[in-house]
Amino acid sequence: MIDRELLDILACPKCKGDLKLREKDLVCLNCRKYYPIKDGIPILLIDEAKDLEAGLEGN
Incomplete structure (x- = not known):
């Protein structure tokens, strides 16, 4: 599980x-x-990122 404090400082590397x-x-x-x-x-x-729509289709 990701620590909430860590999640607060992480950002998308693309945008x-x-x-x-x-x-x-x-x-x-x-x-x-x-x-x-x-x-x-x-x-x-x-390079490891996936399109969100593709991930939703797989569910």
Whole structure:
């Protein structure tokens, strides 16, 4: 789980927008991308980001 204090200072690496915590990833609603959390570590690499719409279709 991501610490709330850490979440407050994290930003989307693409647009610098706020990130929202979901169960297994962090979501940027500004640029519609999500970033995975692996072993409790957010992977905030633009190359690792997925389109939010693609992630919703997979559910």
